[in-house]
Amino acid sequence: MGVMLRYLTSKLKYLKLVNQYYATNQKNQAPSQDEKTPTSLTQNLTTNLEILNGFIGNNFDLVIRKFTFGEHRQTNAALVYLNGMTDQTMINESILKPLLFESVPNSNPASNHSVIEMITMTMLSVAEIKKRTLIQDIVEGYLSGETILLVDGSPEALVIMTSDWKSRSITDPKTESVVRGPREGFIENLLTNTTLIRRKIKSSDLVFESMKIGERTKTTVCIAYIKDIANPLLIEEIKRRLKDIKTDSILESGIVEQYIEDAPFSIFSTIANTEKPDLAAAKILEGRAAILVDGTPFVLTVPMVFIESFQSSEDYYSRPYFASIIRMFRYLAYMLSILAPATYVALTTYHQELIPTALLFSMSAAQEGVPFPVLVEALGMGVIFEILREAGVRLPRPVGQAVSIVGALVIGESAVSAGLIGAPMVIVVALTAIASFVVPAQTDSGGILRAIFTVLAGFSGGFGIMVGLIGVSIHLASLRSFGTPYLSPLAPLSVPDLKDTFIRAPLWAMITRPRTIGWHDPKRQEFRLKPGPPSEEDASSN
Amino acid sequence: MKLEKGEISSSQLMLLVGSFLQGGLLSLSFAYAISRQDTWLAVLAALFIGLLFALVYIALANRFPGKTLMQINDLIFGPFLGKLVSIQYLYLFISSLSVYLWFIGDFVLTYLMPETPIILIMIMFSLLCAYAVRQGIEVIARICFIAIIVTSLVILITFALLIKDMKYTYFLPIFEVPIGELIQSTHIIMHVSFSEVLVFLMVIPYMNKPKQTKKSVLLGMLIGGLGLLTATIRNIAALGPLSAIVTSPSLESVRLIDIGKVITRLEVLVAMAQILLLFIITSVLYYAVVLGIAQITKLRSYKPLVLPIGIFAITLSLISYESSMQLRYSTRYITPIFTVWFYFILPLLSLLVAKLRKLPK
Amino acid sequence: MVFLLVSAFIGVILFEVPSLIRNKHWRELIVFSIFLSIAFVMALLATIGVKLPSPAKGVDYFVEDILHLNYQ
Numbered sequence: 015m016g017v018m019l020r021y022l023t024s025k026l027k028y029l030k031l032v033n034q035y036y037a038t039n040q041k042n043q044a045p046s047q048d049e050k051t052p053t054s055l056t057q058n059l060t061t062n063l064e065i066l067n068g069f070i071g072n073n074f075d076l077v078i079r080k081f082t083f084g085e086h087r088q089t090n091a092a093l094v095y096l097n098g099m100t101d102q103t104m105i106n107e108s109i110l111k112p113l114l115f116e117s118v119p120n121s122n123p124a125s126n127h128s129v130i131e132m133i134t135m136t137m138l139s140v141a142e143i144k145k146r147t148l149i150q151d152i153v154e155g156y157l158s159g160e161t162i163l164l165v166d167g168s169p170e171a172l173v174i175m176t177s178d179w180k181s182r183s184i185t186d187p188k189t190e191s192v193v194r195g196p197r198e199g200f201i202e203n204l205l206t207n208t209t210l211i212r213r214k215i216k217s218s219d220l221v222f223e224s225m226k227i228g229e230r231t232k233t234t235v236c237i238a239y240i241k242d243i244a245n246p247l248l249i250e251e252i253k254r255r256l257k258d259i260k261t262d263s264i265l266e267s268g269i270v271e272q273y274i275e276d277a278p279f280s281i282f283s284t285i286a287n288t289e290k291p292d293l294a295a296a297k298i299l300e301g302r303a304a305i306l307v308d309g310t311p312f313v314l315t316v317p318m319v320f321i322e323s324f325q326s327s328e329d330y331y332s333r334p335y336f337a338s339i340i341r342m343f344r345y346l347a348y349m350l351s352i353l354a355p356a357t358y359v360a361l362t363t364y365h366q367e368l369i370p371t372a373l374l375f376s377m378s379a380a381q382e383g384v385p386f387p388v389l390v391e392a393l394g395m396g397v398i399f400e401i402l403r404e405a406g407v408r409l410p411r412p413v414g415q416a417v418s419i420v421g422a423l424v425i426g427e428s429a430v431s432a433g434l435i436g437a438p439m440v441i442v443v444a445l446t447a448i449a450s451f452v453v454p455a456q457t458d459s460g461g462i463l464r465a466i467f468t469v470l471a472g473f474s475g476g477f478g479i480m481v482g483l484i485g486v487s488i489h490l491a492s493l494r495s496f497g498t499p500y501l502s503p504l505a506p507l508s509v510p511d512l513k514d515t516f517i518r519a520p521l522w523a524m525i526t527r528p529r530t531i532g533w534h535d536p537k538r539q540e541f542r543l544k545p546g547p548p549s550e551e552d553a554s555s556n
Numbered sequence: 557m558k559l560e561k562g563e564i565s566s567s568q569l570m571l572l573v574g575s576f577l578q579g580g581l582l583s584l585s586f587a588y589a590i591s592r593q594d595t596w597l598a599v600l601a602a603l604f605i606g607l608l609f610a611l612v613y614i615a616l617a618n619r620f621p622g623k624t625l626m627q628i629n630d631l632i633f634g635p636f637l638g639k640l641v642s643i644q645y646l647y648l649f650i651s652s653l654s655v656y657l658w659f660i661g662d663f664v665l666t667y668l669m670p671e672t673p674i675i676l677i678m679i680m681f682s683l684l685c686a687y688a689v690r691q692g693i694e695v696i697a698r699i700c701f702i703a704i705i706v707t708s709l710v711i712l713i714t715f716a717l718l719i720k721d722m723k724y725t726y727f728l729p730i731f732e733v734p735i736g737e738l739i740q741s742t743h744i745i746m747h748v749s750f751s752e753v754l755v756f757l758m759v760i761p762y763m764n765k766p767k768q769t770k771k772s773v774l775l776g777m778l779i780g781g782l783g784l785l786t787a788t789i790r791n792i793a794a795l796g797p798l799s800a801i802v803t804s805p806s807l808e809s810v811r812l813i814d815i816g817k818v819i820t821r822l823e824v825l826v827a828m829a830q831i832l833l834l835f836i837i838t839s840v841l842y843y844a845v846v847l848g849i850a851q852i853t854k855l856r857s858y859k860p861l862v863l864p865i866g867i868f869a870i871t872l873s874l875i876s877y878e879s880s881m882q883l884r885y886s887t888r889y890i891t892p893i894f895t896v897w898f899y900f901i902l903p904l905l906s907l908l909v910a911k912l913r914k915l916p917k
Numbered sequence: 918m919v920f921l922l923v924s925a926f927i928g929v930i931l932f933e934v935p936s937l938i939r940n941k942h943w944r945e946l947i948v949f950s951i952f953l954s955i956a957f958v959m960a961l962l963a964t965i966g967v968k969l970p971s972p973a974k975g976v977d978y979f980v981e982d983i984l985h986l987n988y989q
Binding site for chain 2: 929932933937942945946948949952955956957960963969972973974976981
Binding site for chain 2: 481
């Protein structure tokens with residue numbers, strides 16, 4: 015007892031010391047401005063080159079091209095660029111050629127235009143040129159594939175946009191395939207992604223605001239929204255959360271998502287993502303905001319509500335009747351994928367009287383020689399299924415076919431005939447597995463829920479399942495995503511929006527945007543758009 | 557002074573009241589033995605009288621907008637007496653809470669899982685309600701929407717499926733039951749379901765449109781009452797004299813449904829709906845208790861109190877009732893009289909005193 | 918059984934008390950402790966097996982035998 019007390023007190027003292035250390039360290043963290051390193055360029059070309067070498071030297075892809083230009087070849091200059099990120103043709107044709115072969119008109123020191131100014135205005139045939147003096151900006155530009163032009167005698171450098179690198183071509187997105195609809199997908203390049211969205215929404219109200227996040231990766235992150243429809247408070251909140259991210263690296267939109275989400279401890283994600291431009295455009299048009307991150311084809315959309323995971327873009331491109339049926343099937347499949355193993359366990363362990371008699375005979379016969387209780391079987395099969403699924407994702411392609419056959423036949427078939435698992439169990443697990451892919455946005459949370467429900471069913475039967483269902487509903491009802499309740503339009507009941515939840519009402523009936531998201535500009539289209547053959551009056555008046 | 561940031565809308569209040577009343581579905585089984593085939597008359601009478609009482613409660617609430625029951629007591633009776641009155645209401649709520657906990661435990665034990673110790677069921681259920689109460693009244697109101705849809709559907713479907721088994725002769729002779737028994741039956745139904753509307757005086761201040769309180773509560777009572785009535789009619793018509801004997805007429809009548817040997821064993825649905833409703837009732841009562849204690853002791857937030865009071869309620873229910881027979885006996889013969897003080901005399905007294913003192917100034 | 922009970926109570930304390938202390942809600946802490954101790958004592962007695970008087974039975978006795986106000 016005394017030992018434990020001493021241990022506790024020493025631990026507390028240690029924690030207090032650690033806290034104090036971090037507190038004082040924060041104050042000493044002045045912006046790392048060493049007095050020795052210069053922050054802006056000087057007038058001398060050689061000194062400038064030395065300074066830049068200090069920052070970016072020792073790299074094999076650094077190219078420094080010194081040359082002279084001017085009427086009498088009197089001015090020294092140097093081009094600094096990163097090989098591999100720049101367009102060589104542009105450098106050769108549009109920068110070097112004019113400078114080397116055309117003369118600078120009237121480099122008179124008495125004139126009030128500097129050399130740099132004159133080069134920019136009259137000689138370089140490049141579209142985007144910026145003047146910079148701070149080393150910080152110059153290095154950033156260099157690292158983004160821009161060419162730096164340093165001229166002797168000028169404290170300014172020209173940062174010329176010549177970025178060009180190899181990127182993937184626009185193909186159909188691998189994770190979201192559709193039967194009907196555009197097959198374009200986002201790629202890793204931010205500018206291409208913004209173009210893809212701009213091509214869908216040709217409105218001057220579509221705004222793209224950008225910022226750079228990540229201390230070392232300096233990833234450009236872009237917020238896309240429509241000025242008059244999106245809630246200005248929402249955009250403010252997104253910007254505030256993005257600005258608060260102070261980390262080293264932002265490599266993917268998932269990292270951004272994890273830093274700005276509303277409920278980090280919940281298993282349900284409150285931010286949606288998509289790889290298709292038409293889906294992103296549709297969400298922007300409803301009043302949401304899209305967050306594009308450079309370097310990844312996955313675009314985030316906020317806010318997200320629970321029923322979004324059950325809606326797919328195809329629903330809107332097909333006619334409403336079949337789309338509504340398919341949507342209801344999706345809900346059914348989701349319920350199945352979460353509750354099927356749990357219901358099976360509950361029925362066979364606790365509520366045998368609920369199984370129809372004929373089925374009861376065959377099930378008990380199948381369960382005859384099985385050594386494990388049903389709960390252990392269910393959990394074991396669940397674990398094996400997750401292992402198979404994960405292995406299937408990571409497999410090198412040639413091996414893929416063989417392994418899936420191994421998984422299906424060997425494990426399932428042989429386990430049953432060896433008496434390790436009952437046959438109904440395999441059916442249940444297979445059904446669950448297939449059903450869990452119907453709603454792709456909820457696969458990860460669905461797996462966890464399935465495990466929780468199975469365990470609950472295992473030790474308290476049907477009552478446990480009810481308790482679990484109510485518990486999950488409470489959790490869902492208390493989640494908010496950037497201010498929007500997660501269960502709208504079900505929870506704060508909004509009847510006009512129910513047209514798009516369980517069924518998909520015909521397009522001409524969806525007159526308003528979702529009430530909690532797009533209430534700034536509620537009307538989406540005109541009334542009375544129902545199509546039909548021309549009526550009698552129209553025909554006769556013509 | 558609001559202890560919580562949540563707000564509920566008028567329609568949510570209506571549905572909350574409705575699901576609260578429909579939760580009496582199985583507790584009604586106490587009344588069948590007393591007034592056999594005229595139980596539906598008792599339900600109807602209880603509905604009307606309940607509506608009248610609700611008017612009293614709403615009048616009290618509207619006199620002091622934005623204030624919960626405990627605060628109203630303080631204002632009407634002065635600080636010391638007001639706290640005494642509040643403690644009495646709290647006693648009512650806590651004992652109702654323990655009764656419901658016992659009821660759920662007994663229900664699940666008898667029909668679903670006979671071998672589980674009752675305390676485990678109570679603990680699981682209380683943890684669930686504690687989670688809901690901690691999240692606030694707004695979350696509870698959001699769930700009651702789903703609950704009431706599910707239960708209404710279940711009642712309607714079972715009613716429709718039982719039509720072919722119903723014999724209207726079971727209702728006859730009407731008014732055969734002596735009037736004393738009828739009054740007793742009405743009283744039982746009243747104090748089990750309808751008087752619990754008193755609890756809503758704790759919830760009404762969180763509504764965001766105070767003018768619509770009257771409409772919402774009365775409409776909610778109508779919805780709940782109609783649901784109860786339909787269920788009672790279904791039970792009597794399907795079971796007849798059997799309804800007075802079985803422990804739970806609702807479940808037994810649903811057991812009769814057998815359409816082509818496929819649609820059978822629907823009592824699972826009824827059981828699930830009942831558990832859902834009981835959850836809402838327990839949560840609201842739990843919330844009222846916790847909020848009441850927090851307001852009497854003038855705390856800033858009720859959240860820390862949730863767990864200790866839960867444990868207290870479980871222990872209370874375990875020691876209060878030893879068997880369901882005892883609960884049955886109390887509910888049929890003793891508690892109706894006892895609770896008259898709480899849900900009838902005290903509110904009327906409060907309203908009279910408020911009128912006499914011309915509050916609020 | 919007593920061990921389970923004690924661990925449950927320690928769980929409750931660990932769950933609630935740190936945030937109360939951090940926000941300096943002393944009044945809430947006091948009321949919380951009072952109720953928790955009452956609940957603890959009751960639960961402990963019930964677990965050990967001490968037969969606590971049942972308030973419901975007390976009410977029944979009161980109304981039935983003393984006041985004779987019950988039905989039947």
